[in-house]
Amino acid sequence: MTTAFLNTDALPYCKGCGHDLIARHTTKALDKLNYDPLDVIMVTDIGCHGIIDKCLNTHTVHGLHGRSVALGAGISFGNMDPNKKIVVFIGDGGTTIGLQHILEAARLNLNMTVVVHNNYLYGMTGGQSSGLTPQGFNTTTSAEGNPFSGYDLCALTHAAGAAYTGRIMGIGDISDKLAEVFALKGFSLIEVLEICPSYGVKLNPRRKLQEIVEKSGKPLGDWTQEREPFEAHQGKKTDDLLSRLPIVKKAFNSYLKKPLSLVVSGSAGEGVQLAAGLISKAALISGLHVTQKGSYPVTVGVGFSTAEINLSNEHIRFHGINVPDMAIITSADGLAHNRKKIEAMKEGMLIIDSSLTAPQTEAEVIQHDFRALGARNAAIFSVFFFALKTGIISTEAIFKVIENEGKTEKLPLAKIKEALSVI
Amino acid sequence: MQNINKEKRTLVDASRLIIESMARAGADAFIGYPITPANLLYQYGSQRMPLMLAAPDEITTLQWMAGLAAAGKVPITATSFPGYALMIESVNMAYMMELPMVIILVQRLGPATGTATCGAQGDLSLLRGNISGGHPMPVFSTSSFADCWTLSAKAVKTAVELRTPVVLLTSKEEVMTTKSFDLATLPEIEPVERKYYDLKCDGKYKSYKATGLVPDFLPVTQNKHQVRINASTHDKEGILQHSNDEAMANTQRLEDKIRHKLYDYIEYEYHESKGAEKLVVSFGITAAAAKDAIKKLEQQGKKVSLLIPKTLVPAPEVYIEIMESYNTVVVVEENINNQFSDMLYGIRKPANHRFVGSLGKMITPQQIIEEVQA
Numbered sequence: 001m002t003t004a005f006l007n008t009d010a011l012p013y014c015k016g017c018g019h020d021l022i023a024r025h026t027t028k029a030l031d032k033l034n035y036d037p038l039d040v041i042m043v044t045d046i047g048c049h050g051i052i053d054k055c056l057n058t059h060t061v062h063g064l065h066g067r068s069v070a071l072g073a074g075i076s077f078g079n080m081d082p083n084k085k086i087v088v089f090i091g092d093g094g095t096t097i098g099l100q101h102i103l104e105a106a107r108l109n110l111n112m113t114v115v116v117h118n119n120y121l122y123g124m125t126g127g128q129s130s131g132l133t134p135q136g137f138n139t140t141t142s143a144e145g146n147p148f149s150g151y152d153l154c155a156l157t158h159a160a161g162a163a164y165t166g167r168i169m170g171i172g173d174i175s176d177k178l179a180e181v182f183a184l185k186g187f188s189l190i191e192v193l194e195i196c197p198s199y200g201v202k203l204n205p206r207r208k209l210q211e212i213v214e215k216s217g218k219p220l221g222d223w224t225q226e227r228e229p230f231e232a233h234q235g236k237k238t239d240d241l242l243s244r245l246p247i248v249k250k251a252f253n254s255y256l257k258k259p260l261s262l263v264v265s266g267s268a269g270e271g272v273q274l275a276a277g278l279i280s281k282a283a284l285i286s287g288l289h290v291t292q293k294g295s296y297p298v299t300v301g302v303g304f305s306t307a308e309i310n311l312s313n314e315h316i317r318f319h320g321i322n323v324p325d326m327a328i329i330t331s332a333d334g335l336a337h338n339r340k341k342i343e344a345m346k347e348g349m350l351i352i353d354s355s356l357t358a359p360q361t362e363a364e365v366i367q368h369d370f371r372a373l374g375a376r377n378a379a380i381f382s383v384f385f386f387a388l389k390t391g392i393i394s395t396e397a398i399f400k401v402i403e404n405e406g407k408t409e410k411l412p413l414a415k416i417k418e419a420l421s422v423i
Numbered sequence: 424m425q426n427i428n429k430e431k432r433t434l435v436d437a438s439r440l441i442i443e444s445m446a447r448a449g450a451d452a453f454i455g456y457p458i459t460p461a462n463l464l465y466q467y468g469s470q471r472m473p474l475m476l477a478a479p480d481e482i483t484t485l486q487w488m489a490g491l492a493a494a495g496k497v498p499i500t501a502t503s504f505p506g507y508a509l510m511i512e513s514v515n516m517a518y519m520m521e522l523p524m525v526i527i528l529v530q531r532l533g534p535a536t537g538t539a540t541c542g543a544q545g546d547l548s549l550l551r552g553n554i555s556g557g558h559p560m561p562v563f564s565t566s567s568f569a570d571c572w573t574l575s576a577k578a579v580k581t582a583v584e585l586r587t588p589v590v591l592l593t594s595k596e597e598v599m600t601t602k603s604f605d606l607a608t609l610p611e612i613e614p615v616e617r618k619y620y621d622l623k624c625d626g627k628y629k630s631y632k633a634t635g636l637v638p639d640f641l642p643v644t645q646n647k648h649q650v651r652i653n654a655s656t657h658d659k660e661g662i663l664q665h666s667n668d669e670a671m672a673n674t675q676r677l678e679d680k681i682r683h684k685l686y687d688y689i690e691y692e693y694h695e696s697k698g699a700e701k702l703v704v705s706f707g708i709t710a711a712a713a714k715d716a717i718k719k720l721e722q723q724g725k726k727v728s729l730l731i732p733k734t735l736v737p738a739p740e741v742y743i744e745i746m747e748s749y750n751t752v753v754v755v756e757e758n759i760n761n762q763f764s765d766m767l768y769g770i771r772k773p774a775n776h777r778f779v780g781s782l783g784k785m786i787t788p789q790q791i792i793e794e795v796q797a
Contacts, residue, residue: 038646043490046655053651054662059643061493062653062663063486064516070483074490077476078452079644101486104479238470241443242606245433280601284434290603292434293596295540317567317711319600320785 005030005037005057012051016201018170018194019117023052026087026115029178030058033085040085043072047091048124049117066090066097069105069114076110077232085182086112093122095153096131102153102189106162108230109186115178116153116189119196120212127199134216138203149217157189158223164188166222169209186229250287251400255391259312261321263341265334266379268296268305272330275379276307279386281404282397283311291319295337304337311392324348327363328386330370330378332356351386353378368423373415384416388423395420431606437571437597438463440609441527444575445499446471447612449583450525452491452498454484456506459539460595461529464501472499481506485513492522493652495642497583497615501527503595504546505536511553514588516654518554518677521631521638523582523589525575530594530707532783541783542596544707544757550590551736551766558678559737561585561688564592566710566731568602572609574690574733580615581688585680586637592735594708594757596785622647630661631673636680682737690733693745699726701795702749704742706732706763709755709786716791727795738766746773753794755779757786 002008005027013020030040040058044050046065053060063071072088079086095102095116102114120137122128127140132153136145158165163186168177170192181188195201195209204212213220238244264279266272273294280292288311295306308321322341325348329335335342335356342350345363352358354367368385370378387395402408442453442464453468453475469475474496478484481502488498502510507528517524528550532541550562561581563574575591582589620628620639628648631638643650651661656670664670692710694717705713710731717729730745732738746752746767752775754764761778768776779786779794 036646038649041643051663053653057649059650060652060661061490061520061643062651062655062657063489063520064512064654067482067486067513067516070486071490071493073483074487074492075494075643076490077474077487078491078494078496078642081644084644100479101483104483232474232476237473241439241446241467241471242435242609245435245439245606247431247433247606249432280434280603284432284603288603290434291600292602293600316602318715318785318788319596319602319711320787322784322787 003027003031006055007057008055011055013048014197016197017048018119018192019049019052021170021174021194022115022117022192023055025173025175025178027056028175029182030085032175032179033182035085039083040087041075042087042089043068043075044089045094046124047094047117047122049089049091052089066094067101068094069098070101072112073101073105073110076112087182088112088114090114090116091123092116092118092120092130092132093125099131099151102157103160106157106160106187106189109161109163109227110230111185112187113182114189116191117194118191119194119200121196121199123196123199127196127203134212134218136215137212140199140203152218153191154189154218154223158225161225161227162187162189163227163229164222164224167191167193167218167220169213169220170194171209186227246404248285250285252282252286252394252397254283254286254288254393256288256311256313259310259314259316260326260392261324262309262311263306263321263324263327263338264309264379264383265304265306265327265338266330267333267375268302270305270331270375270379271377272305272334272379273307275383276309278380278383278398278401279309279393281401282387282393285400286393286397288312289314289316291316293319304333306334306337327351328382329353329356330382331375335359349390351382351389373412373419377412377416380411381416381419384420385423388420429607432603433606434601435568435604435606436463436599436601437565437568437593438599439467440568440571441575441591441593441598442467442471444572444612445525445579447614448576448579449615449617450497450499450579452476452496454478454487454491454498454500456480456484458502458506460531460599461501461503461527463598464527464529468499468501481509482513485510485517488524489513489517489520489522492517492524493520493642494644497523497579499525499527499579501529503529503531503539504533507546514560515554517588518558518560519654520652521586522652523586525578525582525589525591527591527593529598530592538783540595542594542708542757542785543783544594544709545762546592547735547762548765550592556674559681560588560590561681561734562590562592562736563690564706564733564735565597566707566733568604569608570733571597576612577688577690583615583617584637584687585684586640587681592707596708620648629659631657632659633676636676636683685734685737685739688734689739689741691742692729692731692733694729696726696728699728700750701753702728702730702746702751703753703755703791703795704730704732704746704763705755706735707756709757712786712788713755713791715788716795719788719792720795732763743767751775751777753777753779753791755786755791757781
């Protein structure tokens with residue numbers, strides 16, 4: 001006999017399998033709730049539970065072992081129609097593989113119901129223990145009884161934030177219970193306990209489900225909490241990532257004659273990237289072409305901080321810098337990180353803080369006390385110094401960039417001007 | 424000559440161009456998680472995409488994307504090798520299910536976690552064979568900021584039109600570098616047109632029945648026709664099968680649609696220098712150094728042609744045809760095993776081929792010049 005939800009009465013399960021009961025009562029429950037089969041999206045994965053797909057008149061999505069909850073979560077995110085029902089089937093093996101997905105969907109309280117077919121072992125692959133196998137239960141990989149206790153899936157899911165979690169035995173008519181769960185908003189998970197007739201029954205002769213459940217220490221029951229289902233809170237959005245970029249016109253002159261590669265390096269937290277950005281932006285409003293990239297250790301708050309800049313009167317394609325034409329070094333961290341590059345310089349200029357000993361290099365060495373205005377201002381000061389010494393960009397252009405960005409009050413510009421006046 | 428009055432000069436990084444391009448092309452969801460050097464893409468994705476979800480891990484990322492795609496969205500994500508490695512089973516799932524999505528793969532130095540902030544071009548061999556069965560999955564490689572604009576949109580379009588995951592292959596050196604750029608040079612991007620199975624059709628819809636090579640799509644969120652989406656071997660209806668003729672024909676079609684539709688998405692640059700006997704081949708981040716090298720050689724009066732492949736997988740034969748028309752071919756890529764040539768020729772590379780490689784350092788124009796002149 002077929003039903004609105006099942007296209008056959010011959011479900012593909014071994015005789016006595018609880019999966020058969022779950023499938024029939026899941027569809028019966030959906031029928032009781034008057035769902036149109038095509039308003040139901042059934043998501044399954046690998047494992048015996050997943051071979052039900054072909055028997056269903058709903059939409060069916062059949063994914064990877066242990067991932068059906070995440071796949072169903074994706075559908076839930078994409079579904080805007082509250083009249084749709086997403087039901088996810090998963091086994092205890094799949095639950096073990098994809099436990100994170102269940103906790104995440106529970107945490108977000110996504111609109112969906114997960115029906116866990118817990119027959120205490122991986123059935124399709126040969127009866128191996130899973131993370132939900134109770135202590136003492138025999139499986140093909142624990143012939144003398146599972147030495148570990150299983151996860152309390154309901155406790156975990158409840159703690160993660162599920163609106164509903166429940167554990168029942170897969171005996172008798174469970175359709176009313178399933179209908180009750182399917183009707184809830186938010187994330188619900190119901191763990192249905194059963195014994196696999198092919199492995200569980202054979203390997204655990206004379207044991208009854210009731211006794212196994214009692215000894216497992218995982219009680220039957222319902223656990224609920226009042227929580228609003230997930231709604232996509234997307235925060236502030238922009239409709240165009242390019243529209244707010246400052247478009248600049250040439251307003252200053254540059255005395256750059258040929259392409260220049262420049263390394264600016266100091267210590268993390270001392271404004272190196274900000275200072276390098278001032279050079280790049282000042283170069284841009286001086287009509288130059290620019291590239292800039294940062295380099296720092298994985299822990300961004302300590303150690304060196306380096307910026308590599310290329311300036312040119314023409315379009316720049318290759319932006320790598322092996323040996324720079326010029327280097328600005330404001331701290332020992334910066335020097336240590338760039339020592340080899342500086343030693344390899346055959347010409348050009350090294351601008352280096354006077355507290356540091358310049359390495360052997362054929363570049364012209366210019367020393368100045370950049371740290372005099374405080375460590376946090378050393379890199380900024382060095383950029384102005386660079387402008388004054390080279391004329392590649394003007395100090396006026398840098399001041400203009402600072403003004404454009406509203407940073408005039410944040411930087412010690414009076415002190416910098418004073419220091420520059422005596423150079 | 425560029426009209427200076429129409430110029431829109433600014434500083435921009437490639438991450439921004441990629442995300443904006445994909446959004447304009449029709450991508451509508453960004454699923455992200457933090458991984459260097461793809462974090463700027465994540466940040467921009469969160470600002471720009473109508474739907475942004477922070478996934479807890481890489482596998483979840485791909486699974487959520489697949490679910491969203493089944494519901495009719497066009498999701499994208501950004502990662503680098505360590506994340507991509509974890510995604511591969513799910514990428515295969517999306518490939519088998521025929522769900523559109525784009526994965527921006529930012530190359531960094533490996534193996535394993537390698538060096539997160541060091542660029543590289545080491546992932547081509549993986550991408551060439553990452554679908555079980557060796558079936559090709561489209562891979563585009565960006566070699567300039569302009570590419571980051573046009574190829575990003577192309578990746579979205581290809582994903583939708585072919586119903587497949589697509590990889591946009593880039594590098595730390597692109598997505599974390601800021602450049603002066605004239606926004607006025609960016610061409611308009613038309614959003615991809617999504618075509619659905621006609622809901623008015625009375626006949627039975629079969630999720631994997633294709634009149635051409637690509638089956639008509641219907642989301643699981645409509646209720647006129649039953650949709651069956653399946654990651655396991657399946658027939659036209661989407662029902663799991665072992666290996667019957669109909670199911671094998673379906674799997675064969677997956678291969679065929681990517682290969683036979685290739686001419687819809689071949690992208691490359693070929694700068695032919697008439698009379699040149701030498702050809703430089705370079706893709707991705709090293710193509711910029713190759714362009715500089717060619718320019719310098721030209722200034723010295725030396726003729727050298729340049730091929731920049733951008734559709735890397737499946738590789739079109741035209742690359743081989745071009746390469747075969749030169750006496751000397753110099754292939755340049757930032758790895759030490761010449762993955763591009765390996766893909767085209769296997770272990771026996773033509774005797775007239777040379778290789779410029781590098782590990783952990785950008786290849787310079789000078790290195791290319793030296794090899795061309797060697």
